[in-house]
Amino acid sequence: MNKSKKKYSMKIKILIAVSVLMLSASCSEDFLDKLPETVVSAENFYKTETDFKLATVGMYVPLRNLYGTGLADFGAWAMGEMRSDNTVFIYNYNNRGYADREYVDQFIDDSNGGGVSNKYQNDYIIIGRANQILSKIDAADFDQTKKNNYKGQALFLRAFAYFDLVNYFGSVPLTLVPPTSYGETITPQSPVEDIYKQIIADATEAASLLPTKASQDAGFVANGAAYTLLGNVHITLKQWPEAEAALLKVQGYSLLGDYAALYDPANKNNAESIFEIQYLDEPTANAASNFAYNFLPILADPGVIPGFPSGSSNTYAGWNTPSPELIAAYQPGDLRKAKSIAFYTGEGYNNIPYIKKYVTGAAIAPNTNNDWPVYRYAEVLLFLAEAMNEQGKPQALTYLNQVHANPRTGLTPITISDQTQLRDLIQEERRIELAFENKRWLDLVRTGKAIQVLKAQGENIKANPQKYYYPVNITPPASSYNVSEKHLLFPIPEREIRLNPSFKQNTGY
Amino acid sequence: MLKSLPIPKKYFYGLLLLFFAAANAFAQNSNITGNVKDKTGEILPGVNIAVKGNAGGTSTDFDGNFSIAAPAGSTLVFSFLGFQSQEIKVSGSNSLKIIMSPDTKSLDEVVIVAYGTQKQKNVTGAVQTLSAATLKDQPVPQLTQKLQGKLAGVQITQNSGIPGQGMTMRIRGAASISSGSDPLYVVDGFPLQGNLANINPDEIETITVLKDASSTSLYGSRASNGVVLITTKKAKAGKSQFAVSIYTGVQSIPSNGLPDMMNAQQFAQFKKEIAIERGQPVAPEYANPQQYGEGTDWLKAVTRDAPITNYSITYSSSGEKFSTSIIGGYNKVEGVLLNSSYDRISVRMNSEYKFNDKVKIGVNAAPTYTHNKTPQSDGIWYNSPSIIQSALLTSPLAPYKNADGTIPTTVGWEYGTAASPNWYNQVQIIKNTSSNVGLLSNAFIEAKLVKGLTFKSNIGVDLGNSVSDFFSPSTAGSIFNPPNEADASRISGAHTNQFAYSWLWENTLLYEKSIGSHNFDALVGYTTQAAHSESASMTGSGFPDNRVETLNAAKTIKGSTDIQEWSLASLVARLNYNYKNKYLFSGAIRRDGSSRFGSDNKWGNFPSASVGWVATEESFIPKNNTLSFLKLRASYGVTGNNNIGNYLQYANVVATNNPFNNQLLSGSSIAGLNNNELGWETTEQFDAGIDINFFNDRIRFNYDYYKKTTDDLLYSVDIPISSGFFNYTTNIGKIEFWGHEFSVSTVNFTGPFRWTTDFNISFNRNKALALGTANAAIYGDMTITQVGQPLGQLYGLQWDGIYETQAEYDSSPKHEGASVGSVKYKDINGDGVVTNDSKDQTVLGNTAPKFNLGFTSTMNYKDFDFTVVCQGAYGNKIINTAERFTANLDGTFNVTTDVANRWKSEADPGDGKYGKASGNTGPERDWASSKWMYDGSYLTIKNITLGYSFNNAGADYLKGLRLYLSIQQAYVFSKYPGNNPEVSAGAGLFSGVDNTTYPVPRTLAMGLNYNF
Structure with a gap:
């Protein structure tokens, strides 16, 4: 009796222990599902109109890095402007840590440079975000007008980014749908022709889907931007009639009366502006620009430049300094000169030039509120002048003079009608009107003058470095400015070559 | 038939005999009493005494006396940590005088293993134990510092001298590509999320390092990097003990190994020469370098000799039913870098209550408070104003203190180097502090259900709250960015608050049984653990001036919050078997389910098996003093590594806001690719070892060979950016590790002059067998890892x-x-x-x-x-x-x-x-x-x-x-x-x-x- 009771109680104990084990084991299924609480998961996105609106805004973010937010983002201006004869740099005697920017100017850059990865990566981030939208938007169910608008913007930005890539890097992968697996992330390079075909198709479709500027929210691209891009592509490909046709469709824009007003943050997205990169210096927005600081001379106190607060040294600066050639290229009486370039004397500098266009002050160093002008109507007029001139059409001169002899320049109309002479004058006009807007290098490349012009400038620099703002006894490296065919394209960033062994580096790098 | 014995008055079990504390009975006992001392005549309280062949026993009281009931002709086994066990046959004499010989180890010693204990001589895995005795004395705040040099195959390095930080432990060359390589630390059965930095070393009783798969596989998906089991001090038998230990000292930077920077005269000479070499005019201040002497030694200026102090008070008491141990500690380390320090206040209370000889409960609680002051000392000068390197680079011509005693804030260009802050000032004015409150606590109930069957349920929690504050005034700066006191926009502050907890509930059943010469023990269990942490961080800017350092003074405050969670549910099972303690076998398995992995890969199995042969138990090997012990063992098993972040299998939508026409609009973008197949890293490990003792165990030699292959490495692989993304988190890549570990412990002399030495050496090798995209090499900052070669070569x-x-x-x-x-x-x-x-x-x-x-x-x-x-x-x-x-x-x-x-x-x-x-x-x-x-x-x-x-x-x-x-x-x-x-x-x-x-x-x- 006692024995069996004992046995019984043992059984009870074991039963209790086993049921505790079972109980603790039973709560497992939900227990192991921990979804992130602080973010939306991708599977629940790209469904509603709001989702696509948010995604559209997100597409514009890499543009800010592409054109220069933060001190590491120098690809656009270093490769687009400083590489050309328009600007050089101030040799930074005391801080040699930014030499890869110098290399871009000196034509001794390589695939490890920060500029190429800045450009390459941000272009593809734009493309990746555009691809996400384009792959999902047709299946979503919401208002067709809004759908067209978002789709048009995605197509425009994808075309714009590919155009930037093909211009600077040549043959790159043409990714048009987002990858869904690891295997799909590796794609081969596409021929340049295929990339151009896609750019033209995307830009054309974007132009047909996008609303006019008047009915688009300020700062977002309208159909004028798509037509300008299309025109630009055709100009680059020397397809003059197609360029003319596209550019003539850029409607609803006009030139501002004051050249300086174009760059004033108070006039963002003005009547002349077709596509500009949007920045904001509100501290919590984290969206300020700071290229103006980069372009100043290196100063212990940038507060000596009117508009900037007194404060920390900009030892990272001294870039994109107007070259003596550019300064000399302004015609006497051109009102744009003083609005584009200023000079500073002091802190060891004697009349050192710097870009004035973007110097409109700052509230907190080094954050500025300047937007970056990508396309404005003056360029459309000059593109039209070029397209007409190449086709031997007399309207070329009219378009050229709309810019050249605009009251804001203070210059008189050009009367020359010889096609060859006019060709040079149009390029000269582009150089002045669009100075420091990252146009010059690509213009030199597409007109076939890059090698000759930059070789010549390099020789001048080596012969007289101090004229190009080098300190006494400092000279550029012997191998610099050895400009050749290879330099018409930039090297593909080293990272991409490593990740895809079938990738072909551009010739010569 | 079975009849329980009356429990002796001083009935008490040492921790190490917990699992053998089953009820016992034997007939015709006589009461044996006696006294135990060591060779020097010192009494030994707490020595375990058991009747051979029976579980249970007693231990000596505070005066070294004991009393135990034992049948005539039986054998009493005396064991005590740090001493050789002794066996005494019970003869007529009722009063025994036992003298115990000290020893670093004893083969009968019981070692802590995963989810239990095991006799050292029956262990078939690669396991090494250190006791508290080997860890005393070293004047350092962290336990891991005391372990340096003492464990074979465990690489413990001090990467930085920051007080209370900077230790790295790697078992058998553990390395991964992107997941953690730290071992799993388990304190009294509770797997920690973090490391041991904030645990008072004086609380530690033993440390066991589990190295091979058979010893670690019960920790499954967290075991690949090895497991460190920590047992904290429990009350030992005796009336009560009170101990105080104190040390105090001074820390200084050794002069060797510091870079030999130029003094003022040498630097002026250098500046003069380079100007001439470049064809530049020589600045007047360098024209005559002889005018300068030593100048400022900047490293000296920012460092000091600093005190370190530690107090530890232990009180323990144990009675028939209730025993408790309380350890209070206070550790204060002033850093050799100015304004750096580490303070720790810790208390641990471990208590046990026995309802009867079958059921007991225990509660352990260990609250800690730590406070760190950590100026930004380490790293390259441009990454943050890293004071050590920055100070080295600053001109020796510049004073850190003016002649009139005032402290300049800036070192200007005029001294010949890049303008920078006065580091002597900077190290003191930047506030970078953190305070942490932690509580590690667990409670258990252990019940002997029937003979040989023990149920244990353990609930634990690890709580932590930390608050960090940062303030950088306008008088702070970095190289090339010197202070500008007037510029209030330079002032910044930050405040972070993190609350985290993890809880554990573990239920196990252990069954021990001997049938003839066949000895079994089997363990099954179910365990769940979950963790939650939430943090809020704020940064402030727009301070009016340097006076108020808290964020309420900031005009603009930006904040963000984060929540992280993970959970793990697991089944464990193990069978140990031996025949006459000669042929040993152990098999174990853990099944883990983890929230960290993709939906297609939630559960994983981690099995292991090991065998051992104690050759010296064989009759054909004569037992003698020359070869006193020989064991061969081998193991094979699979373990995992889940040491990655949470939620990595999910592609998330992140905020990407952008301004349009001066208005910031909300935006969103996808930040990566989903991976439903994401799983743990799998390591297959083979281990073969030999343990040989000679000359009555005076020379003990251990050797282990291991070979492990880690597959499915968790790796955020670089992918071409043309995909729109930089990385993809996946299981890819394979690394092979192998190595040899030797350790030799010898007792060189005994007697009045006693000398023991312990030596260990380990050879660890590795090789990458497969890597990420296109097997592309992985580049670090001046390192490369490529297929067919060792990891991370320069x-x-x-x-x-x-x-x-x-x-x-x-x-x-x-x-x-x-x-x-x-x-x-x-x-x-x-x-x-x-x-x-x-x-x-x-x-x-x-x-x-x-x-x-x-x-x-x-x-x-x-x-x-x-x-x-x-x-x-x-x-x-x-x-x-x-x-x-x-x-x-x-x-x-x-x-x-x-x-x-x-x-x-x-x-x-x-x-x-x-x-x-x-x-x-x-x-x-x-x-x-x-x-x-x-x-x-x-x-x-x-x-x-x-x-x-x-x-x-x-x-x-x-x-x-x-x-x-x-x-x-x-x-x-x-x-x-x-x-x-x-x-x-x-x-x-x-x-x-x-x-x-x-x-x-x-x-x-x-x-x-x-x-x-």
Whole structure:
């Protein structure tokens, strides 16, 4: 009796222990599902109109890095402007840590440079975000007008980014749908022709889907931007009639009366502006620009430049300094000169030039509120002048003079009608009107003058470095400015070559 | 039939016998009493006494007396940690006088293993145990510091001297690509989320390191990096004990290993010379370098000799039913860098209550408070104002204190180096503090259900709350960005608050059974653990001035919050079997389900098996004193590593806002790709070992060979950006590890002069078998990992001296900007030009040591004791990146004195190490090369301690008193020119790169242990 009771109680104990084990084991299924609480998961996105609106805004973010937010983002201006004869740099005697920017100017850059990865990566981030939208938007169910608008913007930005890539890097992968697996992330390079075909198709479709500027929210691209891009592509490909046709469709824009007003943050997205990169210096927005600081001379106190607060040294600066050639290229009486370039004397500098266009002050160093002008109507007029001139059409001169002899320049109309002479004058006009807007290098490349012009400038620099703002006894490296065919394209960033062994580096790098 | 014994008055079980505490019975007992002492005549309380062949037993009381019922003719086994066990046959004599011989280990000793205990001699895995006795004396705040040099196959390095931080532990060369390589730390059965930094070392009773798969597989998906089991002190038998231990000392930076920077005169001379070499006018302040003397030694200016103090008070008491142990500790470490410190207040209370001889409960609770002051000391000067490197680079001409006693805030350009803050000021004005409150606590109930069957349920929680504050006034800055007090926009502040907890519930059933000579024990269990943490961080800007340092003064406050959670549900099972303690077998399995993995891969199984053969138990091997023990063992098993972040399997939508026409609009973008198949890393490990003892165990030799293959490495692989993303988190890649571990412990002398030595050496090797996209090599900061080669080799250009002459220049391959007198690199691919890319970059050296060794020598002579602990590594290479700046030829920074011997002309080429200061210095300064690479071998005398014990038995107020002197980090033998050859070790793929760290101080301390 006692024995069996004992046995019984043992059984009870074991039963209790086993049921505790079972109980603790039973709560497992939900227990192991921990979804992130602080973010939306991708599977629940790209469904509603709001989702696509948010995604559209997100597409514009890499543009800010592409054109220069933060001190590491120098690809656009270093490769687009400083590489050309328009600007050089101030040799930074005391801080040699930014030499890869110098290399871009000196034509001794390589695939490890920060500029190429800045450009390459941000272009593809734009493309990746555009691809996400384009792959999902047709299946979503919401208002067709809004759908067209978002789709048009995605197509425009994808075309714009590919155009930037093909211009600077040549043959790159043409990714048009987002990858869904690891295997799909590796794609081969596409021929340049295929990339151009896609750019033209995307830009054309974007132009047909996008609303006019008047009915688009300020700062977002309208159909004028798509037509300008299309025109630009055709100009680059020397397809003059197609360029003319596209550019003539850029409607609803006009030139501002004051050249300086174009760059004033108070006039963002003005009547002349077709596509500009949007920045904001509100501290919590984290969206300020700071290229103006980069372009100043290196100063212990940038507060000596009117508009900037007194404060920390900009030892990272001294870039994109107007070259003596550019300064000399302004015609006497051109009102744009003083609005584009200023000079500073002091802190060891004697009349050192710097870009004035973007110097409109700052509230907190080094954050500025300047937007970056990508396309404005003056360029459309000059593109039209070029397209007409190449086709031997007399309207070329009219378009050229709309810019050249605009009251804001203070210059008189050009009367020359010889096609060859006019060709040079149009390029000269582009150089002045669009100075420091990252146009010059690509213009030199597409007109076939890059090698000759930059070789010549390099020789001048080596012969007289101090004229190009080098300190006494400092000279550029012997191998610099050895400009050749290879330099018409930039090297593909080293990272991409490593990740895809079938990738072909551009010739010569 | 079965009849329980009346429980003896002083019935008490030592911790190590917990599992054998089943009820016992035997017939015809006689009561044996006696007394136990050690060889010096000191009484030994707490010695376990058991009747051989029966579970249960008793232990000596505080006066060393015991009383146990035992049948005549049976054998009593006396065991005590740190002493050799003794077996005494019960004969007529009722009063026994036992003298126990000390020993570092005993084979009958019970060691803590995963989810239980096991007799050392029956262990079939690769397991090493250290007891508290081997960890005393060292004047250091962290437990891991005390383990250095003492464990075979465990590489423990001090990467930085920041007080209370900087330790890395790697078991068997553990390395992963992107997931953690730290072992799993388990304290009293509770797997920690973090490390051991904030645990008071005085609370530790034993540490067991589990190395092979059979010993770790019960920890399943967290076991790949090895497991460290920590047991904390429980009350030992005896009435009550009260002990105080105190040490206090002073820490200082050893003079060897510091870079030899130029003094004021040398620096002025350097500035003068480079101006002349460049054809520049010599600034008047450098025209006459003789006018200067030593100038400011900036490293000295920001450092100091600093005190360290530690108090520990232990009280323990145990009665028939209730026992408790309380340990209170206070540790205060002032750092050798000004304004750095570590304070810790800790309490641990471990209590047990026995309802009867079948059921007991226990509660352990250990609250801690720590406070850190950590100026931004480590790293490259431009990443944050890292004070150590920045100070080295600052002009010795500049004063850190003016003649009138005022402190300047700035070192201006006029002193010849880049404008910077006054580091002496900066180190004191930047506030960077954190306070942590933690509670590690668990409660258990253990019940013996029927004979041999024990149920245990354990609930635990690890709570932590930490608050960090940061404030940087306008008088702070960095190199090239000197302070500007008037510019209030420079002021910034931050505040972070984190609350985290993890809880554990574990239920296990253990069944032990012997049938004849077959001995079994089987364990099954179910365990769940979950963790939650939430944090809020705020940054402030727009402060009006430097007066108020809290964020309420900021005009703009930005904040964000985060929540992280994970959960783990698991089943465990193990079977141990032995036949006559001769043939040993163990099999174990854990099944883990984890929230961290993709929906297609939630559960994983981690099995292991091991066998052992105790040859000396065989009748055909004669038992003798020469060969006293021989065991062969082998194991194989699978373990995992889930040490990645949470939620990695999900692609998330992140905020990407953008302004349009001056208005910030909300935006969103997808931040990655989903991976439903994401799983743990799998490591298959084979281990074979041999344990041999000679001469009555006076020489003990252990050897282990292991080979493990880690597959499905968790890796955020780089993918081409043309996909729109930079990375994809997946299981890819495969690494092979193998190695040999030897340890030898010897008792060299016994008697009045006793000398023991412990030596261990381990050889760890690895090789990458497969990597990410296209097997693309993984690049770190000057490192490369490629298929077929060891992980994380140093990578860069091969330095080839200087183009010393025109002839050499003309006949050599050149890089962009090269000229006579400039740096020369090898043209590896032979294309005639040198380029700083993969064409000429090459593997420069291996960052993993060829072997690691440790050595401990302990001598006792009468009342004196003398211990030396050494640790070393041999054959690894380190790149000292600081030389990029400390040997900068531009004149921007202060430089090391040997830069004076740079190339100046063909006639004066210097010592061939540095090129000319004129021309293009970029390639010498910026291109990573073997020029900065050094042999990282070292042998460090980690600790020397000399102690004296006063044996004054009899006085009530003084049961024991010991005084000692101890030197920690006594001397580093190394050719490495940086300050710490242990820097950057254990960083896996990215080891071997020294970006300048807080120096590891030498500590001279005196201490006392007082028992009453």
